[in-house]
Amino acid sequence: MCTRWRGGEHGGFAGVTWAVPPKILTADSAAEPTLGSPSGHPGSSVPPFVYRITKYDPAHRDERGHYTGAEDTVSDHGPIEEAYLAAIAAFAEAAGIDQLEIREPQIGGFAHFGLEPPVDGYGLADLLPAGLAGFHDGAPVPIAVGLELVRSMLRDNGVWCRLEAGGAFAVHVGWDQYIYIGSNQPCETALARTRALGLFPERLDASPYDFAPDDPAYVQRPADADFWDRLHRTVSAYRAVFLEEVFAGNASRWHRLTRDNIETVRSRLAPRAQLAVWADLLTDVDTAVAALPDEGLVEIVWEDEDGQITSTVVDETRFEAVTYRLATARAAGVVSMYAGEDLPLFTAVLPDSDGVLRARWQTEPTPSDRDWAFLKTLRRGQVVTGTVTTIAGFGVTFVDIGGFTAMINIPELSWRPFDHPSDVVSVGQEVTAEVLDVDMARERVPLSLRAVQEDPWPQVAQRIGEVVIGPVTKIVPFGVFVRVEDREDGFQGLVHTSELDESSRDVVEVGDVLPVKIIDVDLARRRIALSHVQALTSTPAGQPCD
Numbered sequence: 001m002c003t004r005w006r007g008g009e010h011g012g013f014a015g016v017t018w019a020v021p022p023k024i025l026t027a028d029s030a031a032e033p034t035l036g037s038p039s040g041h042p043g044s045s046v047p048p049f050v051y052r053i054t055k056y057d058p059a060h061r062d063e064r065g066h067y068t069g070a071e072d073t074v075s076d077h078g079p080i081e082e083a084y085l086a087a088i089a090a091f092a093e094a095a096g097i098d099q100l101e102i103r104e105p106q107i108g109g110f111a112h113f114g115l116e117p118p119v120d121g122y123g124l125a126d127l128l129p130a131g132l133a134g135f136h137d138g139a140p141v142p143i144a145v146g147l148e149l150v151r152s153m154l155r156d157n158g159v160w161c162r163l164e165a166g167g168a169f170a171v172h173v174g175w176d177q178y179i180y181i182g183s184n185q186p187c188e189t190a191l192a193r194t195r196a197l198g199l200f201p202e203r204l205d206a207s208p209y210d211f212a213p214d215d216p217a218y219v220q221r222p223a224d225a226d227f228w229d230r231l232h233r234t235v236s237a238y239r240a241v242f243l244e245e246v247f248a249g250n251a252s253r254w255h256r257l258t259r260d261n262i263e264t265v266r267s268r269l270a271p272r273a274q275l276a277v278w279a280d281l282l283t284d285v286d287t288a289v290a291a292l293p294d295e296g297l298v299e300i301v302w303e304d305e306d307g308q309i310t311s312t313v314v315d316e317t318r319f320e321a322v323t324y325r326l327a328t329a330r331a332a333g334v335v336s337m338y339a340g341e342d343l344p345l346f347t348a349v350l351p352d353s354d355g356v357l358r359a360r361w362q363t364e365p366t367p368s369d370r371d372w373a374f375l376k377t378l379r380r381g382q383v384v385t386g387t388v389t390t391i392a393g394f395g396v397t398f399v400d401i402g403g404f405t406a407m408i409n410i411p412e413l414s415w416r417p418f419d420h421p422s423d424v425v426s427v428g429q430e431v432t433a434e435v436l437d438v439d440m441a442r443e444r445v446p447l448s449l450r451a452v453q454e455d456p457w458p459q460v461a462q463r464i465g466e467v468v469i470g471p472v473t474k475i476v477p478f479g480v481f482v483r484v485e486d487r488e489d490g491f492q493g494l495v496h497t498s499e500l501d502e503s504s505r506d507v508v509e510v511g512d513v514l515p516v517k518i519i520d521v522d523l524a525r526r527r528i529a530l531s532h533v534q535a536l537t538s539t540p541a542g543q544p545c546d
Contacts, residue, residue, distance in 0.1 A: 046210055047170055047182035051201045053087050053194060054178055055080050058202060075154040075177065083197040084154065084179055085147045088171055090194065092143050094187040100146040100163040100171070102139040104211065104360060106249030107132070108158030123149075123157025135159070135248045137272040137359050138352070146171065150179070161249075162211065172209035180207035214362050219373045222357040223275055223348040228266070229441035231277060234345065235259055242281040242301075242309075244344070246274040246361075254301055254309040256282070269350060272359035276344040281333040282309075288332035292319055297337035302329040313337060339364060346372070371443050374404045378445060382435045383452060388428060391421050399431060399447060408433065412448040415456055416489040423489070424449070460484075460491055460528065461521040467535045469515045472508055480508055482516050482530055493518065493528030500532045 060069030075081050092098070107122045121131075127148050128134035128141070141149070146163050153160055153173040163171040170182035194201045221227060235241055235257050246252040247270030255265045269275070282288075282303055292298065295316040303309050305328065314322050326332050336342040347363035363369070378384070386401035397408040412433075413424045425431060434451035437444075463484075470490075474481040479496040495516055497505065508514065517538060520529040 046206055047167060047184050049184065049186050050180065050182045050204045050207055051091075051191070051194075052178060052180055052204055052207075053084065053199050053201050055083070055199055056177070057200060071177075075156075077155070080177070080198075081151065081154055083199055084177075085150060086197055087190070087194040087199055087201075088147060088150060088179065088181060089143065090190040091181045091183060091187050092146075092169065094190040095169050095183045095185045097143065097165050097169045099140050099142055100165050100169070102135065102141060102149075103137060103162040103164050104249060105135050105137060105139075105159070105161040107135070107160075107251055119152075119155075119157040122159040123152030123155065124159055127152075132248060132251060133270060135161075136270045137361070139271070162209065170207065170210075172207045174207075174209050180204070180209060182207055182210075211360050213360065218362055218365060219376060220357065220362055221346070221348045221369055221372045222351045222355075224351060224355065226440040227348045228262075230346070230443070231257070232259070232262060233441065234277060234279070235262060238279045241345070242278040244276040244278065245269055246276070247272075252311070254311055256303070256307070256309060271350065272352070272361070273350050274347065274359075274361045274363055275350065276347045276363065278335075278344045281335070282331035283333055285326055285329050285332045288334050289323055289326065291334045292323075293336075299335040299337055300326075300332065301335065302326055302332040304328065305330055343367075368443065371404050372440065374402065375438055375440055375443060375445065378435055378438045380435055380437055383432060384435060384447070385430060385432050386447075387430055388425050391425070391427060395421055397421050397425055399433065401445070401447075404445065406433075406435075406445040406447045408447045408449055412436070412446070412450055414489070415450045415453060417492060418489055456491075457521070457523055457526060460518075461523055463518050464521055465518065467515060467517045467538055469513050472510050472512045472514060475508070475510060480514075482514055484516065484518060484528065484530070491528060493530040495530045495532050499530065499534070501536055504532065 055071055056067050057069060060067060060071075062068055092100075124132060124135055127145055128139070141163075149159065149161065149163065150171060150173055152158075154177070160173070168184045170180075172180040172182075174180060191201050231241075231243075236259060240256055240258050243255040243257050243265065244252055245255065257265060281301060285302075288300075288302075293316075297313060297315050299311055299313050300322050301309065301311040302325075312322060343364065343366045346366050346368035349357060349359045349361050349363065351357040351359075365373070384401045384406075386399040386406065388397060389400050389405065390398040392398065395410045397413065399406050399408060408421075408425075410421065413421055418424050431449060432452055433447035433449045436446045436448050436451070439445070468484050470483045470485075472480050473483050473492050479494050479500065481492045481494055483490045483492045485491055493516070495514070499519075500508070504514070514532055515535040516530040516532055517535040518528060519531045519534065521527075522529075
């Protein structure tokens, strides 16, 4: 089962999905990594010139690419480390790059995989003005800061990220002592400088650390106007929900949302953060403690008496210690850290200020997220095929159109009159219908069955002046209704009391047949006006209904 690694407790922060940490040191940490193919993701462009920079002589590798020389496989905090940074600086200068963007930042979490001890602050101390809050996707940093981030990654201080400048330049730190530099320039002077530093540059097709989405076909929901509209509706329905804000790969904050504070919380979210909306996450503390499993990773979230929300990731070895801390909490909740369990209501990623979603995060899709992605493929007027799943007691018909349940309201089932939807459709029946609207905020799709059928009303309008004989179907205070077509779902028209022969007004009953003349057809209101009096003066008795 895949574990959703999250960061451990850190000043009220916890982490987010981290399938495999980007840097895992093993006995074969100097082995040549398997190269990935260039990413085709819209948010990722691969520079054409890619070099692997190492301190390992390629001649000192076996047939599998494993290093067999005498070089140490960890950072030396000295000449070799400085050589790496100097090489990166040389490539940046050759490419004309003076600023980089932090992409997909991550920090050390529940497990530490470095060979060196963890460092307070994850190696970010004094690098970013906003500290950890400034270590977010898309944050611009000058080359000097980028070099210090590389130093921190080489030393396994607990921080990792891609450093990129659009499709023009990229620096990726892989297995210890491997640097991957991509550029849109060949950078011959930088290559010469790198060799002079005693390092070995090798030309590659791509960096194995180029971004590649977990699921290239998955469309991530942006936190756009539709998202916030849906969130407002969800808060109104639940009275309060909990928003998990993941802003540095595996560092997060929790917010309790009410109708009064949504916009305030929204204004304080970190750029490009991942958002997850949870309902009823915090419950009675005793109930939350009872929900702890016998073993496994969980994230425990609690709210103290001051309303501060804190979370931590623990396994069974720390359950007792955390339970003790919950003694003074006024609410708490437990979230499983295993993929597919305890999913939020829906998720999203914050777009940039211009509305464009440039973050490349992928949240674990919920059923609502999958519905949203499917709705993005629909458009008004589109004809779809589906299967009737339910005919509700209130008349609405529900149709499965590829895993999403759409609805057909009663007026859209047929042009013709009917008593119940089951007269028109049946459960399990395959139907073809037209999409009337795609409501992204409510995640609703109304369909029309009659829209794909020929409208018979224009043909009825051509029958004005025609005399027919039909059965009385209903008697009302202002007249009677008569069916003017010889079929069970035939159209009916109204014979107003003033158009009834005096001899028939008090004796006519449902089921009686009457000769009537079609005197008007209102296409806009879908109404037929009939006259019994005019029919008696213009047609012989006994003429059948069509």
